[in-house]
Amino acid sequence: MFTLTRLALATAAALLVACGPAPKPRPKVKPYTPSFSYTAAQAAGPLDVTVGVVGAEFTGDGETWWRQNRDDEVARRMVASLRASFTELLSRKGFRVAGPYDSLANMTFPEKKGSDLVLFATLDITASAQASDQNTDASRNFLTGQVTTTQTCKIAYALQGDISLIVKEPLSGEKMWVKRLEVMQKTQPVQVTGNACLGAGVPDGVEVKNAWARMHEATYKQVMGALDRYVSGEEFQVLQRQAQELRAKKAY
Numbered sequence: 730m731f732t733l734t735r736l737a738l739a740t741a742a743a744l745l746v747a748c749g750p751a752p753k754p755r756p757k758v759k760p761y762t763p764s765f766s767y768t769a770a771q772a773a774g775p776l777d778v779t780v781g782v783v784g785a786e787f788t789g790d791g792e793t794w795w796r797q798n799r800d801d802e803v804a805r806r807m808v809a810s811l812r813a814s815f816t817e818l819l820s821r822k823g824f825r826v827a828g829p830y831d832s833l834a835n836m837t838f839p840e841k842k843g844s845d846l847v848l849f850a851t852l853d854i855t856a857s858a859q860a861s862d863q864n865t866d867a868s869r870n871f872l873t874g875q876v877t878t879t880q881t882c883k884i885a886y887a888l889q890g891d892i893s894l895i896v897k898e899p900l901s902g903e904k905m906w907v908k909r910l911e912v913m914q915k916t917q918p919v920q921v922t923g924n925a926c927l928g929a930g931v932p933d934g935v936e937v938k939n940a941w942a943r944m945h946e947a948t949y950k951q952v953m954g955a956l957d958r959y960v961s962g963e964e965f966q967v968l969q970r971q972a973q974e975l976r977a978k979k980a981y
């Protein structure tokens with residue numbers, strides 16, 4: 730009887746251990762929504778300078794970046810928000826704002842003539858990914874004998890290159906003002922699984938999307954912060970006079 734009791738107690742204890750609480754799952758990562766908005770300080774009064782805002786242009790590596798990512802929601806929002814935010818920032822600084830226009834080439838002659846200056850950005854940027862801590866795990870199905878391998882690694886993303894803020898005289902297309910920004914945004918390494926570790930496509934996990942979103946958000950904020958620092962009413966009034974002198978020489 731004593732032996733059977735001890736056996737029953739041992740069995741019950743084993744069952745309690747086996748049915749104990751399961752390990753807590755990793756906290757679920759929430760999708761991150763980037764903020765593409767910027768508010769400049771309100772100017773004391775209006776300025777008698779009309780600036781046309783033109784959509785971004787893509788040069789060098791930027792042409793490839795845009796071709797590959799123009800359907801990506803985050804990249805598309807960043808580019809569209811730059812144009813909209815340029816308009817809002819200039820307005821808050823007291824300028825009269827025309828546009829925004831898709832491009833300088835698409836502006837009509839009256840639109841060009843009605844603008845003292847045009848402002849736009851050129852993007853020469855590229856996105857890259859670098860894998861580290863690569864590992865291959867193998868598991869065998871003992872019923873079928875099939876071996877399955879799983880690639881795991883960490884991937885860090887980078888958005889780098891140059892973004893230039895450019896002011897032109899709209900009728901002649903002459904550059905009046907250029908400010909160049911060096912862009913270098915990097916993400917923390919993100920744990921991923923699958924063929925992405927072998928360079929076959931970009932993983933689709935929430936953590937990856939969040940890293941991508943934060944990287945573009947940081948680039949947007951860098952550009953808008955620089956534009957806010959660089960644009961001044963006094964300097965643009967000087968540019969306006971120079972543009973008027975240029976028009977007089979060209980006899981428009």
